[in-house]
Every structure is written in C-alpha cells, then in structure tokens.
Amino acid sequence: MHLHILGICSTFKGGVTALAQQQEHTASRRTISARARQGALGLLAAVTLMISSTYAGNLPDGWAARAENNGVTFAPVRMSPGEKLEIWVADALYETPQDGSPQNRLLQIRRQAGAMQGDKCEPAEITQAGVVTQGCTEGNAALQYMLLPSPAGGNKVQLLRIRAAGGEGVMTRYGEGFQQTLQSVMRGQTQAMLRNDNQVQTQQRRQSQPEAQPQRARQEQLERGYAAQGIRTAPGQGVRDSDIAAVFVSAQVVHNPGETVKRDLHTTWLLFKDGTGYQNEIPPDELNVKVSRQLEPQRWVQWRKPLLGSSYEIRGPGDSGWRSLSNGKGWFAQPARSGERLNGVYERTDGWGNQYSLRIKRTTWRFSGDGAFDLTLYGYGGITQSGGGTSFSHISETQSDAKGTRRKSGTSSSSARIGAASSDGVSTNAARNTNDGASRRGRYRLNGWVLEAERDDGQLERHFVTFQGSDRAVIDIDSAPLYVKKQ
Numbered sequence: 001m002h003l004h005i006l007g008i009c010s011t012f013k014g015g016v017t018a019l020a021q022q023q024e025h026t027a028s029r030r031t032i033s034a035r036a037r038q039g040a041l042g043l044l045a046a047v048t049l050m051i052s053s054t055y056a057g058n059l060p061d062g063w064a065a066r067a068e069n070n071g072v073t074f075a076p077v078r079m080s081p082g083e084k085l086e087i088w089v090a091d092a093l094y095e096t097p098q099d100g101s102p103q104n105r106l107l108q109i110r111r112q113a114g115a116m117q118g119d120k121c122e123p124a125e126i127t128q129a130g131v132v133t134q135g136c137t138e139g140n141a142a143l144q145y146m147l148l149p150s151p152a153g154g155n156k157v158q159l160l161r162i163r164a165a166g167g168e169g170v171m172t173r174y175g176e177g178f179q180q181t182l183q184s185v186m187r188g189q190t191q192a193m194l195r196n197d198n199q200v201q202t203q204q205r206r207q208s209q210p211e212a213q214p215q216r217a218r219q220e221q222l223e224r225g226y227a228a229q230g231i232r233t234a235p236g237q238g239v240r241d242s243d244i245a246a247v248f249v250s251a252q253v254v255h256n257p258g259e260t261v262k263r264d265l266h267t268t269w270l271l272f273k274d275g276t277g278y279q280n281e282i283p284p285d286e287l288n289v290k291v292s293r294q295l296e297p298q299r300w301v302q303w304r305k306p307l308l309g310s311s312y313e314i315r316g317p318g319d320s321g322w323r324s325l326s327n328g329k330g331w332f333a334q335p336a337r338s339g340e341r342l343n344g345v346y347e348r349t350d351g352w353g354n355q356y357s358l359r360i361k362r363t364t365w366r367f368s369g370d371g372a373f374d375l376t377l378y379g380y381g382g383i384t385q386s387g388g389g390t391s392f393s394h395i396s397e398t399q400s401d402a403k404g405t406r407r408k409s410g411t412s413s414s415s416a417r418i419g420a421a422s423s424d425g426v427s428t429n430a431a432r433n434t435n436d437g438a439s440r441r442g443r444y445r446l447n448g449w450v451l452e453a454e455r456d457d458g459q460l461e462r463h464f465v466t467f468q469g470s471d472r473a474v475i476d477i478d479s480a481p482l483y484v485k486k487q
Helices: 010-024 034-048 101-114 169-186 190-208 215-230 291-296
Strands: 063-068 073-078 083-094 132-138 141-149 156-165 243-254 260-271 276-279 300-305 313-315 331-332 344-353 359-366 372-388 389-403 404-416 423-434 441-447 452-455 460-466 474-477 480-484
Touching: 034 452, 083 101, 101 132, 101 141, 101 156, 156 169, 169 372, 169 389, 169 404, 243 452, 260 300, 260 344, 260 480, 359 480
Parallel strands: none
Antiparallel strands: 063 073, 073 083, 083 156, 132 141, 141 156, 243 260, 243 331, 260 276, 276 300, 300 313, 344 359, 344 480, 359 372, 372 389, 372 441, 389 404, 404 423, 441 452, 452 460, 460 474, 474 480
C-alpha cells in the first residue's frame, strides 16, 4: 500500500477506536448544551490545520456566501428553526503583534476587524501548531474565533469566526460542507467562492427570465458545457495511435505543509509527432484536440529531445524556457497488448491530513484471467481532538463494491463543566446500504491505451491505461497509479 504515514498521534487513533466501539450498540440521542457545543467547535478548529486541499474555490452544494461585516460569511442555505452554522472570514489580513499575551493578540485583531460578538469568552489558547483560538457564547449560540496563518505566508494572519447553534444533528448533516468550506478558506479562496456564488445566483435569476438573458450569458453556459464534455469525442474519432510519438509518465511524491501523509502523483504526457504534447487523463482516441486546445490551453506544451543528454524537455504557455519532462523520476509507458488479460489485484491508497484530521481514499481493481473484473472504492474521513476538558470526534466511511454501497458515520462530543465533576456529552451513529453492486463488476477488455469495463448494469466505461513495465507490477488508470498486491 503506497500511503506514506509520517506519524499519527494516539489522540487520533483513540478517537477512531472509541467511535468504532460505540457503533456496536445504540447510542443515546439528546441535545448538546451550549457549553458542549462551544467545546466541540473548539475542537473542530483543528480541521483548519491543513486538511487536504482538494477543492478549488467552489462552494459545497446547499451552501451560500454573502459579503457582510467587513468579511464574507458562508452558511447552509436551509436550516431548521433554532439551528445555525456559519463561517465568517475577515476581508483583511492582519500583522501578528509580537508582544503581549495570546489574549491580547487575538483581542487586538478582533477590535480592528469589528468582530466583537460574544458576551462570555474563555481565555485564548495557542494550539501546538501555533493557531490562536478563543471560544465564546452569544445567547444560545457558540462562537469560535481563530487566527490562521495567511495562505500568502509572511507575518500575516487571517481572522475566522465559527458560529453554531442547535443540536448535534447540525454537524451530522452539514459536517462535510463545513469541512469543504474550511479547506477552501485555508487556500485563500474566500473571495473566489464569493464571486462564484454571486455568479451562480445571477445566472439563476437570468434563467428565470430567459427572454432577458444576454447573449454573453448563453455563450458562457455553452463554454462551460464544452469544458465538461467537449474535449471528449466518440471512441475512435480522437487521436490516432499513429499520431503519437511516445507516452511519458513523470512521478513525484506530494506532501502539503502540515500533513503527516504523502501521495504518489503521476502526470502522463502524450507526445505527438508534430512536436506538441498534452497532459492526458482520458483514452487518446476520445480526445478532441481542436476543442481541447481552445478550452484547456494550459495542458498543451511543446516538446523536444536535446542533442546532448537523454532527458526530454517541454515548454508550456507559462514557461520562460525549456524544462525537463521527467521532473525527477519518469519513464516511457507501455500500452496493453491487444486482448491482454491480467490476473491480480491492483490497489491505490491516497491520504490527506494529520493528527487532527485524516481522509483516506482507496481504489482496488481485481482482474481475472477469464476477463472478469470487480472494483472497490473505499473512503474514510475522521476528525478528532481533545483538550481543556472537551473532546470531539466524527468519522464517516463509505465502501462501494460488487456487493453494493455501504455508508456509516459516527459523531461523539463531550464538554466538562468548569469547576464541576459532571460533563455534557452526546454520540450518534448511522449506517445504510444501497444498490446491488452491479456498477462495480463486469467484464473488461484491454487494447492499446484503453481499458474497457462493461459493467453488469449495462453501462460501458472507457479508461486511459498505461503500464510501467512488462512485469505489469504497476498500472496507471486515468493517470492514477495502482500497484499489484502481493498474494
């Protein structure tokens, strides 16, 4: 399994283990007190300490953004009466005061931003990662202020406030969108998400009045449709094998700051005989070159082989000169032989996060020599943290395979009362199964750069496939490497 674990603390492991044990029996369900919500939000602050950045400035479904109070507020569109879950991000970046206590550092910036909501606040604290946090209450709502390192770097920080009210079901229903929004904020995508949301709202208003929709808006809709589907044409109508000089794969291990896991990343280049190259992830015989050049010019390069040396070089639209194609490690890929059969299990595991939050995605293809296949997709997400008498854990797991799709999740939180021996706590668990797995099994065919998977539900999938060597120990499917599992 090519998942590089640098270190997961016992707190994270303990939270996951405790939740797994709780799923073996029916847990009690009751409303979290304001104090417990406050503690849970303090722990959710850990999610912001560099969860995997897999989103690019787009709001989750069902969420909206609005500019207000010298910042941008993100929140679900529809919530039940008495419920609230908001993420507010200040417009400005602030210099970090070098003197004074953590309380003063946060208080000074809150005053500058005009963010003084909260009538009862705990002393500010500094996490192990150097993030200043402070929990407050405002009526029946819990507030959490945070100073996050600016995505721009330097001595700048970003002020963020989370506001929540209602029962524990709020995080159960909106936890995924909550995490996605925080991830985008960490990437400095606040204004991009606000612009995107405004564009969507404007587009919806225009669509409600088609007679007033400008020609430009209709053209933008067409362009978005082309970007999603236009680069793919009918099988056999795209690039011909005779037009390809070589297929080159470059490999690197990626690791975001603050993470404790790494991922193998492959970039696959189609090198054409006319001296151009394309960063490819689809079957070449479906690539509409003309449309691709128009809609995604950033994927196109020129390539050459210098007279001296064995390394190929490329030059893209943003490059000032030629650069090495391999970027460290790389190889010329091999296609599948016509009618070739595989007999083994190939697996890929990706991980994002750290001791506060971990997300795992695993893909497993099982190929049989008689032409049968089955596919297993597994996803895991978990966040946990404890400190100051509070604890919070949330996990979710999904597995889709030849037997169907199974989902389960669990949430647990508790908060000790200051100066008292008692504590408030809540835990919930849910599980459900769907479909019969027909979309994850069937028959396969290999030919050249194409893997065809004819599923038992009647659908046909076509994938871009390459091999690293003749031993077939590594197979790339849609430019993602999978490694044969030792039997």
